[in-house]
Amino acid sequence: MAKYHPNVEDYVVSRVRALESLLLEKGLLRTETVDDVIARFEKDVGPLVGARMVARAWLDPRYRELLLSDAGTAVTHFGLPAYGELRVVEDTEDVHNLVVCTLCSCYPWPVMGLPPVWYKMPPYRSRAVLEPRKLLGEMGWEIPEPREIRVWDSSAELRYMVLPLPPPGAADMSEDALAGCITRDALIGVEPVRLPGAK
Amino acid sequence: MAKYHPNVEDYVVSRVRALESLLLEKGLLRTETVDDVIARFEKDVGPLVGARMVARAWLDPRYRELLLSDAGTAVTHFGLPAYGELRVVEDTEDVHNLVVCTLCSCYPWPVMGLPPVWYKMPPYRSRAVLEPRKLLGEMGWEIPEPREIRVWDSSAELRYMVLPLPPPGAADMSEDALAGCITRDALIGVEPVRLPGAK
């Protein structure tokens, strides 16, 4: 069968397999769905369309406007179905944005792929709303006052993505090259976008 | 050596013995203190002086007055040193009192002996302040409205004990006989005092 992670107890794996087997029988699960998840997420999918949307917004003012006013439609430019729940929040010299889900781990999977593990764990979920500046500093990004920090707690079905500030030199690069520099963590708001070779 | 509880890991016991051994050497622990705790608490000590104070208060109106106005002095009638932090809260037909410590497990050891295990655990500590009436009902004591329930959260060094309502027939009994019926749980406020044979 599949390779299971060695750290996870046999107990959990046996329950998962039992549930899978029962739900297949009962017509509540499709093998195609399982295969599709495996194909999409058992390798690194990166930040996906999110990175491309940000790169385009940096280069194309009209797309930027669409992204900020109607992100749900902006995703369709990259072949995805409309995603009406998506909201994009814009970083400026005066404001930085940070996304969290304190109650569970809501995250815009369709445009940002799998959430990082730390995003789902208690340290981030507990501290992001209480001490965002200190937390970002510990994570390697010092954001001094008076730059404001806005934290977006995804408590409903809306999903938030940060439009980061473009790094110096971004205007001279291609959309593809830029998209390759935009990390998942930058779209959550815990690190700036850096070009290769930049410090 | 001593008999250790079989459910507690060797790890914990080895750390306790190591700490004991080090502190004895460093002059920060006395064997007499260890022996004294063992002698007092490795058998059931019951609710101790607390039960006797309540029994006397039921039979002696002047002692009752002292207990409610100056519990710290009232304990000295039973040979204990003055206990200025003790407060006794009085049940009436209209008011019932309940004691908890939500932040740790503060409890008047000198007059009530060892706290029950449930008193120190999350279910009681979390629920006593939020839903005392429902909790008492689950614990077997229905207290219908309009009787008020006052919960005392021991957040400082003051310690609370409940003076329960005397059961019917208490006036005809001796102080000793009454004291034998007064449980630790009644002094915390989670059960009424019942005489033997009473339902």
Added chain:
Amino acid sequence: MVEGDHAPFCHAPARLLNLGSKLASKYTSGVNGVHDLGGMHGFGPVERSPDPPTLVRWESIVRAIQLDTRAAGVMNVDEFRYGIERMDPVHYLSSPYFEHWLDGISRVLVEKGRITEAELEARAASLVAETEPPTAARAAFKAVPPAGFRRDVAWAPQRHVGDRVRTSTASPVGHTRMARYARGKLGTVHARHGAYVFPDSSAHGLGDDPQHLYSVRFAAAELWGESAEAGTSVYIDLWEPYLQTA
């Protein structure tokens, strides 16, 4: 649970317990559960890994089950979340993320009578013993039309952008998305999102009960008093029933 002063307060690691008894717990949880982590202290630093996130096989299967039980109309997202929130608190804090999903999904499916604990136990045992029965016939999967979360309602939102609002102080038993750290606090309506399915209803089988949803801004000083970091604020999406006129 064992008792006695020494037998202690000793949650056995939840995964060593009988899964069935956990699932069938009659004790409900509310928003004041350990899942409601905003503002908690003591969990230490965020530790990032250089490795990109990927799923392993059992996690993929759990994710697929979550997608398909939802697609089949068997379990909505609020029921799913409420299933997770009723985990044993120690289990919640000490188990991997997708084990939360497994536990929550199993609980809801048992409650809804889609599986029984006994058949789950039996199937797991037969798989472990490799005495898996010959594959039974499979019922056909029937998807329900996806409905999303947004709803059209006939009434206008009661709050306007810029309105001052105070959040509810209630500590409801059951599922809610009114986080504890923002309860009873003054905020300002930042945006109106339209009407959305109301989790406090939807999680309990009481229907969509759509309500207007708002983005509400809270100054950090309102949330955390003198512990607040200067120049920070939190935006939270809140349904109209959570809000009162300030």
Added chain:
Amino acid sequence: MVEGDHAPFCHAPARLLNLGSKLASKYTSGVNGVHDLGGMHGFGPVERSPDPPTLVRWESIVRAIQLDTRAAGVMNVDEFRYGIERMDPVHYLSSPYFEHWLDGISRVLVEKGRITEAELEARAASLVAETEPPTAARAAFKAVPPAGFRRDVAWAPQRHVGDRVRTSTASPVGHTRMARYARGKLGTVHARHGAYVFPDSSAHGLGDDPQHLYSVRFAAAELWGESAEAGTSVYIDLWEPYLQTA
């Protein structure tokens, strides 16, 4: 801690970890820790035992250590409590009560330089291996005069019985006795207790800093909104710095 999407959020049971690293944690906790349990949901029923509480040997030793380190003036009660509050949250919720004491006491003694983690480890190992060294000479125990908690202060309490007060909304890092569930709430002064050692100072080696202490009554509806039980109230002992004029 291991990372990667599958390696998870997997606190190993804290007691399997190196004790030293736990004790030396540079991450502090505040009152928003898991120890602050008032009003939490999800912990299930209270389970009473017919057996009376008694201590077993290791618990007696821990209790004696707590008494004597206090009598020796090495660790006050607020330092002791703050030691416990900095336990790993999962460890706190899953370990017996007197293991909390052991963990908290050990942490404070290491911080104060009274023991080192290395000597504690070494002594435990030698006891386990039964290679205990010949009993070293014992230093004499020196008790300090017990000071109690009440203090005389020159100033009068600022609040009077019957005053309406609002509690602080701060979420301080460090030790405090202002429970989360009562933060930012309106109450009425029920009694004045006199001045007492202030835990927010005493726990951090900053001296007694005595402050007037009050019993403050909170109607359940103020604490829990529409979730409140009718005809119930909570009385909490609070120091003057926690209170503002309502």
